[in-house]
Amino acid sequence: MGKRFTTEDLERILHEGTGANDTTRLGEATLDAHFDDLGYDSLALLETASRIQREFGIQLEESTLVVSLTPGELINQVNERIGGVNA
Numbered sequence: 001m002g003k004r005f006t007t008e009d010l011e012r013i014l015h016e017g018t019g020a021n022d023t024t025r026l027g028e029a030t031l032d033a034h035f036d037d038l039g040y041d042s043l044a045l046l047e048t049a050s051r052i053q054r055e056f057g058i059q060l061e062e063s064t065l066v067v068s069l070t071p072g073e074l075i076n077q078v079n080e081r082i083g084g085v086n087a
Contacts, residue, residue, distance in 0.1 A: 003056070003082060004079060004082075005052070006075070007026050007031065007075065010071055010074065010075055011025065011026040013052060013055070014026075014044070014048055016051065017044060017051055018040070018044050030071060031070060031071050031072035033070060034069050034070055035070065035071070038071075045065050048074075056078065056082050057082075058078065058082050060077070060078070060081065
């Protein structure tokens with residue numbers, strides 16, 4: 001089994017990309033919430049995608065950010081790309 005992209009990975013990368021003042025916690029209650037409802041705009045998601053690609057050595061299609069409107073969906077998309085198990 002390959003490396004798996006987790007909720008903790010996404011939370012860390014979102015916080016790194018948006019700055020130290022970001023206190024949004026991801027968990028069961030927020031996995032199905034839309035990113036915009038969590039306070040993340042398209043620029044934050046672009047930065048997040050860039051960081052994910054560099055760290056995990058994958059290529060995310062631009063459409064992934066449009067399709068992955070929730071943290072849970074993005075985690076699943078990343079895991080499909082790296083061959084991990086869906087979160």
